Amino acid sequence: MEPLNFGLLKEWLEEKKFFRVKDALTNRNEVDIAEFLEDLPPEKMAVVFRMLPKEMAADVFAELSVETQQTIIESVTDTEISQIMNDLFVDDMVDMLEELPANVVKRVLRNATPEKRAMINQFLRYPEDSAGSIMTAEFVDLRKTMTVGAAIRKIRSTGLNKETVYTCYVTDANRRLEGEVSVKDLLMAEDEAGIESVMDANMISVVTTENQEETAKLFSKYGLLSIPVVDEENRLVGIVTVDDAVEVMEQEATEDFERMAAMTPSEKPYLKTSVWALARHRILWLLVLMISAMITGGVLQKYEAAFAALPLLVTFIPMLTDTGGNAGSQSATLIIRGMALSEIRMKDALKVLWKELRVALLVGLVLSLVNYLRLRWMYPGNEMIALTVVISLFITVVLAKIVGGLLPMAAKMIHADPAIMASPLITTIVDAFSLVIYFSIAQRLLHI
Amino acid sequence: MEPLNFGLLKEWLEEKKFFRVKDALTNRNEVDIAEFLEDLPPEKMAVVFRMLPKEMAADVFAELSVETQQTIIESVTDTEISQIMNDLFVDDMVDMLEELPANVVKRVLRNATPEKRAMINQFLRYPEDSAGSIMTAEFVDLRKTMTVGAAIRKIRSTGLNKETVYTCYVTDANRRLEGEVSVKDLLMAEDEAGIESVMDANMISVVTTENQEETAKLFSKYGLLSIPVVDEENRLVGIVTVDDAVEVMEQEATEDFERMAAMTPSEKPYLKTSVWALARHRILWLLVLMISAMITGGVLQKYEAAFAALPLLVTFIPMLTDTGGNAGSQSATLIIRGMALSEIRMKDALKVLWKELRVALLVGLVLSLVNYLRLRWMYPGNEMIALTVVISLFITVVLAKIVGGLLPMAAKMIHADPAIMASPLITTIVDAFSLVIYFSIAQRLLHI
Numbered sequence: 001m002e003p004l005n006f007g008l009l010k011e012w013l014e015e016k017k018f019f020r021v022k023d024a025l026t027n028r029n030e031v032d033i034a035e036f037l038e039d040l041p042p043e044k045m046a047v048v049f050r051m052l053p054k055e056m057a058a059d060v061f062a063e064l065s066v067e068t069q070q071t072i073i074e075s076v077t078d079t080e081i082s083q084i085m086n087d088l089f090v091d092d093m094v095d096m097l098e099e100l101p102a103n104v105v106k107r108v109l110r111n112a113t114p115e116k117r118a119m120i121n122q123f124l125r126y127p128e129d130s131a132g133s134i135m136t137a138e139f140v141d142l143r144k145t146m147t148v149g150a151a152i153r154k155i156r157s158t159g160l161n162k163e164t165v166y167t168c169y170v171t172d173a174n175r176r177l178e179g180e181v182s183v184k185d186l187l188m189a190e191d192e193a194g195i196e197s198v199m200d201a202n203m204i205s206v207v208t209t210e211n212q213e214e215t216a217k218l219f220s221k222y223g224l225l226s227i228p229v230v231d232e233e234n235r236l237v238g239i240v241t242v243d244d245a246v247e248v249m250e251q252e253a254t255e256d257f258e259r260m261a262a263m264t265p266s267e268k269p270y271l272k273t274s275v276w277a278l279a280r281h282r283i284l285w286l287l288v289l290m291i292s293a294m295i296t297g298g299v300l301q302k303y304e305a306a307f308a309a310l311p312l313l314v315t316f317i318p319m320l321t322d323t324g325g326n327a328g329s330q331s332a333t334l335i336i337r338g339m340a341l342s343e344i345r346m347k348d349a350l351k352v353l354w355k356e357l358r359v360a361l362l363v364g365l366v367l368s369l370v371n372y373l374r375l376r377w378m379y380p381g382n383e384m385i386a387l388t389v390v391i392s393l394f395i396t397v398v399l400a401k402i403v404g405g406l407l408p409m410a411a412k413m414i415h416a417d418p419a420i421m422a423s424p425l426i427t428t429i430v431d432a433f434s435l436v437i438y439f440s441i442a443q444r445l446l447h448i
Numbered sequence: 449m450e451p452l453n454f455g456l457l458k459e460w461l462e463e464k465k466f467f468r469v470k471d472a473l474t475n476r477n478e479v480d481i482a483e484f485l486e487d488l489p490p491e492k493m494a495v496v497f498r499m500l501p502k503e504m505a506a507d508v509f510a511e512l513s514v515e516t517q518q519t520i521i522e523s524v525t526d527t528e529i530s531q532i533m534n535d536l537f538v539d540d541m542v543d544m545l546e547e548l549p550a551n552v553v554k555r556v557l558r559n560a561t562p563e564k565r566a567m568i569n570q571f572l573r574y575p576e577d578s579a580g581s582i583m584t585a586e587f588v589d590l591r592k593t594m595t596v597g598a599a600i601r602k603i604r605s606t607g608l609n610k611e612t613v614y615t616c617y618v619t620d621a622n623r624r625l626e627g628e629v630s631v632k633d634l635l636m637a638e639d640e641a642g643i644e645s646v647m648d649a650n651m652i653s654v655v656t657t658e659n660q661e662e663t664a665k666l667f668s669k670y671g672l673l674s675i676p677v678v679d680e681e682n683r684l685v686g687i688v689t690v691d692d693a694v695e696v697m698e699q700e701a702t703e704d705f706e707r708m709a710a711m712t713p714s715e716k717p718y719l720k721t722s723v724w725a726l727a728r729h730r731i732l733w734l735l736v737l738m739i740s741a742m743i744t745g746g747v748l749q750k751y752e753a754a755f756a757a758l759p760l761l762v763t764f765i766p767m768l769t770d771t772g773g774n775a776g777s778q779s780a781t782l783i784i785r786g787m788a789l790s791e792i793r794m795k796d797a798l799k800v801l802w803k804e805l806r807v808a809l810l811v812g813l814v815l816s817l818v819n820y821l822r823l824r825w826m827y828p829g830n831e832m833i834a835l836t837v838v839i840s841l842f843i844t845v846v847l848a849k850i851v852g853g854l855l856p857m858a859a860k861m862i863h864a865d866p867a868i869m870a871s872p873l874i875t876t877i878v879d880a881f882s883l884v885i886y887f888s889i890a891q892r893l894l895h896i
Contacts, residue, residue: 027650028650029650029652029670031669031670031671152635155635156635156636166614166631166632183614183631183635184614187600187603187604187631188604202475202476202477204477219694220691220694220695220698221479222477222479223479223691223694225673225690242673242690242694243668243671246667246668246671246690246694246697247668249694249697249698250668250697250789253701254785254789256705257704257705257708257781257784257785258781258782258785260705260781261774261777261778261780261781261782261871262774262777262778263778263781263782269786269789269791270782270783270786270791270792270800270803271786271791271792271796271799271803275803275806275807275810276810278782278803278807279807279810279811282775282778282807282811283810283811283814283815285774286771286774286775286778286811286815287814287815287818289770289771289774290767290770290771290815290818290819293766293767293770293771294767294822296766296767296770297763297764297765297766297767298763300762300763300765300766301760301763304759304760304762304763307755307759307762308756308759311752311755311756312749312752314748314752314755314762314765315745315746315748315749315752316745317745317748317762317765318741318744318745318748318765318769318879318883319738319741319742319744319745321766321769322737322738322741322744322872322875322876322879323734323737323738323741325872325875326709326710326733326734326737326872327730327734329709329710329871329872330709330710330711330730330734332709333705333706333708333709333711334706334709334711334718334726335718336705337702337705337706338717338718338719341698341702341717343717343718343719344718344719348719351719352718355718355719355723355726358723359723359726359727359730362723362724362727362731363727363730363731363734366731366735367731367734367735367738370735370738371738374742423709423777423871423872424770424773424774424777424871427770427773427875428770431766431770435766
């Protein structure tokens with residue numbers, strides 16, 4: 001299928017050829033239509049949104065950014081709002097309401113049915129980043145005592161929808177979760193079989209307060225399509241579906257990238273974040289690291305006499321500190337990512353140390369050798385300087401790899417996010433050490 | 449459900465209480481059983497694997513690492529191999545065969561049915577990292593002319609399985625893809641309705657050679673459960689399912705983390721990678737960056753006279769270069785991640801430049817101010833040195849943010865991976881520039 005031609009569609013809008021626009025949007029995927037709406041000037045958004053067939057409106061609406069959702073809500077009537085809201089899934093609605101300004105939220109809630117309003121109010125109380133905050137309330141629940149035939153009839157009449165993703169949950173009279181059964185198992189079984197005989201009582205479930213990242217990990221570990229969410233009394237209150245889990249995984253990876261580059265993580269995409277917010281997210285860590293680097297500078301001051309006597313020493317500083325920083329951040333990155341994917345656990349600390357040590361010896365040896373040859377070639381006769389640089393480099397690389405490998409685990413141990421122990425912090429720490437090592441060796445070998 | 453107690457299970461194995469072990473593994477998730485197998489000494493693996501009920505063996509086998517798969521293959525009979533291979537899905541089998549040594553591959557293929565062997569040989573020919581290499585051949589195909597009732601009967605008799613994930617594909621007599629229909633739509637429709645009336649002819653599909661990362665992005669963009677894969681003649685050859693897409697997404701994010709920390713990406717988890725492989729993945733970039741940093745050192749040499757005259761200048765170098773590196777890598781990381789998620793495109797280059805410039809001015813101003821106050825307090829009377837440092841810092845931050853924002857886009861433009869333009873390279877580039885700026889300003893303001 002051809003992609004939508006945004007330019008042409010906009011021309012048609014200008015020329016008020018609305019039928020053509022409507023025609024072009026028919027049968028298109030809701031994600032593509034939402035992308036087109038986002039690209040329009042605000043005053044055109046509601047015009048195009050109203051062209052959509054009723055059964056698509058809520059699907060497209062769910063894909064829009066909160067800003068665009070707000071623009072549309074502010075330009076349509078209460079009846080239209082009520083129509084959209086009652087077609088929206090609870091999780092999409094909660095996502096939106098968490099971001100909208102209070103007066104718009106009020107107007108939205110006023111136009112929802114009392115049942116939906118009650119449910120939304122309950123959902124809004126789950127802590128941010130919890131399984132409860134990403135779950136949806138739409139699922140098919142069955143009873144153990146039903147037959148497969150009755151269950152299939154119930155599904156056909158209740159209506160499966162995209163959110164339920166083909167797993168039904170078995171509950172008792174008190175809504176306690178007893179098992180799950182996939183539509184596949186129902187279809188494969190005889191109509192007369194009892195649900196209890198086909199259901200899986202050992203299913204994986206989470207409680208509402210479980211962290212959303214841990215919940216998302218279960219999807220990738222077990223290859224699931226949905227996970228039931230229960231309250232403290234094991235009562236089924238909602239389900240998390242794989243599409244929301246994928247979103248959480250992407251978001252958590254993005255947050256790790258941001259933390260590892262010394263930023264406060266942000267929820268919004270780059271182009272939608274204001275300059276002020278971007279600056280705010282960056283300044284704190286830049287200040288902290290700048291002040292740490294000043295301390296490194298203070299270390300250097302102690303050796304002023306050394307490099308005043310032998311200014312050549314200064315020219316090797318960037319090579320030494322950069323290589324140390326890079327060597328350390330390589331190790332830190334592998335460990336941080338390994339921990340994020342649960343491939344590396346706290347009990348592996350000694351294994352990590354032993355592995356990093358051997359890698360460091362190998363890598364340090366190669367780098368030192370290359371450097372030694374280059375120094376002998378470029379500064380013939382300066383044997384002792386070459387030796388100073390090479391020994392310092394070797395020690396720095398080994399130290400950097402051990403610090404880079406262990407600090408993320410240490411951070412985890414004190415319940416800090418390991419991602420903050422990434423290149424910038426490791427670089428700053430290793431810088432100070434490598435300079436002390438360098439000048440101490442220089443003072444001994446060169447007698448300055 | 450209680451997690452498996454690996455320690456207790458191993459004790460039972462030692463004491464040859466095999467029935468207890470078998471009992472404890474019954475009804476457990478295949479992922480958990482695989483985790484237990486991985487934790488065993490090689491000589492015990494096949495013993496435990498043989499305890500598994502026939503219908504679970506292939507599911508557990510698919511979750512094992514290639515090393516463990518090989519150990520098991522080498523300790524079981526040809527009949528057992530043939531049993532497992534014929535129960536394995538094609539995509540899991542291809543994953544395994546791509547990694548196994550040739551003699552083991554031969555033995556495996558000898559024990560597969562001729563049909564399966566032919567299919568596997570075809571699948572092994574798809575380029576690595578292509579949609580073809582991650583697709584599976586198991587799916588339900590329907591004809592336009594069928595009724596919904598007949599389609600449901602076909603599904604119930606063919607057998608849906610985990611891999612098909614509830615989407616059936618409609619093909620013509622030449623296996624050309626005509627549309628898709630979800631089991632949900634089939635269940636919601638009347639038995640007498642024709643498939644053509646319920647199918648979606650505007651579905652999303654990919655060709656076998658499409659990049660696997662691009663394919664995975666379609667899942668998260670459109671919230672899909674599976675995507676049909678067609679050949680150049682639009683004939684349906686397989687499907688990619690969401691669980692494989694999730695794996696690709698995690699793997700691609702890991703590769704970006706590794707590239708951004710100046711490493712050659714690796715396919716294996718950290719603890720399973722040998723010391724040699726780890727060292728090899730790290731050494732190339734460390735060498736490249738070390739040599740670049742030597743060039744920076746060469747730049748410094750030009751200003752030997754300056755810092756011989758005023759050694760205090762040297763102590764501000766770490767602060768200046770570190771802050772420049774950090775400021776640049778913040779920008780680079782946001783842009784690289786934004787491009788990986790398709791939130792930032794090439795056409796946004798000017799927007800990025802304008803945004804980074806404004807953020808840089810703000811951030812640079814704050815950092816310079818803090819530094820100025822600190823220098824006035826710590827080095828009273830050295831007005832001109834303070835001015836030199838502060839002006840250099842400001843220019844460095846602005847430059848770093850612009851370089852960091854634009855270089856990843858430039859890399860993309862020449863079809864290189866933007867992720868290589870991350871902190872280490874940006875730091876090295878910015879280092880050289882910031883030192884030139886610093887000493888040029890120092891020479892002018894301090895007349896040295």
